[in-house]
Amino acid sequence: MLRVGIVGAGRIGAVRARVAAAHPECQVVAVSDLDGARAAALAATHGAAVTADWSALVADPDVDVVVVATTHDALAPVSLAALRHGKHVLCEKPMGRHADEARELAVAAAAAGTCLKAGYNHRYHPAVQAVQRACREGVLGPLLTVRGRYGHGGRPGYEREWRADPARGGGGELLDQGAHLIDLALWLLGDFAAVTGFVDTLFWNMEVEDNAFGLFRTEAGQVASVQVSWTQWRNLFSLEVHGRDGYAVASGLGGSYGPETAVVGRRPPGGGVPTEECRSFAAEDRSWELEWADMLEAMATGGAPLADGWQAVRTLEWVGRLYRAAAEDRVVTRSEAPARGYCRR
Numbered sequence: 001m002l003r004v005g006i007v008g009a010g011r012i013g014a015v016r017a018r019v020a021a022a023h024p025e026c027q028v029v030a031v032s033d034l035d036g037a038r039a040a041a042l043a044a045t046h047g048a049a050v051t052a053d054w055s056a057l058v059a060d061p062d063v064d065v066v067v068v069a070t071t072h073d074a075l076a077p078v079s080l081a082a083l084r085h086g087k088h089v090l091c092e093k094p095m096g097r098h099a100d101e102a103r104e105l106a107v108a109a110a111a112a113g114t115c116l117k118a119g120y121n122h123r124y125h126p127a128v129q130a131v132q133r134a135c136r137e138g139v140l141g142p143l144l145t146v147r148g149r150y151g152h153g154g155r156p157g158y159e160r161e162w163r164a165d166p167a168r169g170g171g172g173e174l175l176d177q178g179a180h181l182i183d184l185a186l187w188l189l190g191d192f193a194a195v196t197g198f199v200d201t202l203f204w205n206m207e208v209e210d211n212a213f214g215l216f217r218t219e220a221g222q223v224a225s226v227q228v229s230w231t232q233w234r235n236l237f238s239l240e241v242h243g244r245d246g247y248a249v250a251s252g253l254g255g256s257y258g259p260e261t262a263v264v265g266r267r268p269p270g271g272g273v274p275t276e277e278c279r280s281f282a283a284e285d286r287s288w289e290l291e292w293a294d295m296l297e298a299m300a301t302g303g304a305p306l307a308d309g310w311q312a313v314r315t316l317e318w319v320g321r322l323y324r325a326a327a328e329d330r331v332v333t334r335s336e337a338p339a340r341g342y343c344r345r
């Protein structure tokens with residue numbers, strides 16, 4: 001049995017704990033949170049112990065894997081300590097407030113020889129996987145463009161939550177949901193060469209951005225446009241890819257983001273209406289289970305899971321370059337250093 005410790009017993013910590021506990025080879029043994037009542041409630045659900053101080057949990061010889069699902073300011077320090085104690089770590093996205101924090105984790109995991117995975121669960125959504133498969137198998141021909149849109153409308157008091165606080169969040173919506181889209185665009189296109197865009201606070205009374213618009217270009221000239229928003233009053237997730245011969249679209253994530261569907265279309269060589277293959281997926285979100293299974297396999301084989309530590313570093317580098325491009329009103333290239341998290345124009 002693999003013994004799992006959870007640091008951060010909020011919304012996602014609870015999801016991760018449920019998934020780990022449901023796995024036949026895993027047992028949740030310890031939970032830690034700054035909020036003792038939260039930790040106690042989650043620990044009680046799984047028959048685990050409460051560890052008041054996370055540094056004791058990550059040092060515990062009876063813990064094999066640590067899941068870190070805290071606010072962004074604690075992701076890196078907790079994960080780093082766990083890696084230095086030789087633990088495998090599943091660290092929630094974005095794996096730190098900026099690329100420098102994330103890089104320290106990737107280096108520590110390499111030194112420890114343990115598995116470090118970033119919690120980019122969207123890679124395991126079936127519609128996203130269908131899009132990636134169509135790209136990988138060449139159904140769309142050479143890829144030309146990617147367009148990602150993601151957002152929600154917050155809730156009353158959102159401006160007082162930790163995501164609105166630059167010290168705890170590290171940034172706003174670009175770092176939060178934007179990191180998912182940038183991770184997916186990098187997965188589909190490979191690395192980018194340059195980025196430009198706008199990062200703005202348009203509605204909420206908060207210091208960090210509530211909207212971000214990024215345009216990324218690869219060396220080969222492919223373009224990814226990414227728009228994320230906390231003024232998307234009706235929740236939205238959409239990922240589109242266009243290639244020479246066709247297109248693929250993933251929409252919805254289930255729940256409040258609407259039913260999850262995938263469409264793969266082929267352009268008739270002679271023009272006219274494309275032929276489409278449409279699939280819809282059950283409302284239940286199984287991405288978390290699939291992601292956990294990928295993590296366990298990587299631990300067992302010594303291979304790399306999807307969205308490993310180094311890939312999370314690269315994603316945060318592009319988040320940081322977009323912050324910089326927006327603050328300095330220009331195009332920022334791969335040779336330039338990213339901003340260390342959110343920065344104002």
Ligand SMILES: NC(=O)c1ccc[n+]([C@@H]2O[C@H](COP(=O)([O-])OP(=O)(O)OC[C@H]3O[C@@H](n4cnc5c(N)ncnc54)[C@H](O)[C@@H]3O)[C@@H](O)[C@H]2O)c1
Pocket residue numbers: 007008009010011012013032033034035038054069070071072074075092093094119120121122176
């Ligand atoms: N993969 C996804 O789709 C997805 C979705 C939402 C959130 N997330 C990520 O999950 C993480 C947590 O988000 P959430 O929505 O669960 O937030 P949340 O506010 O519900 O929970 C965060 C918890 O971390 C605790 N915490 C903060 N600092 C701590 C510390 N030093 N030690 C112990 N506990 C600490 C807080 O007390 C809180 O209970 C973030 O990194 C977020 O970006 C991922």
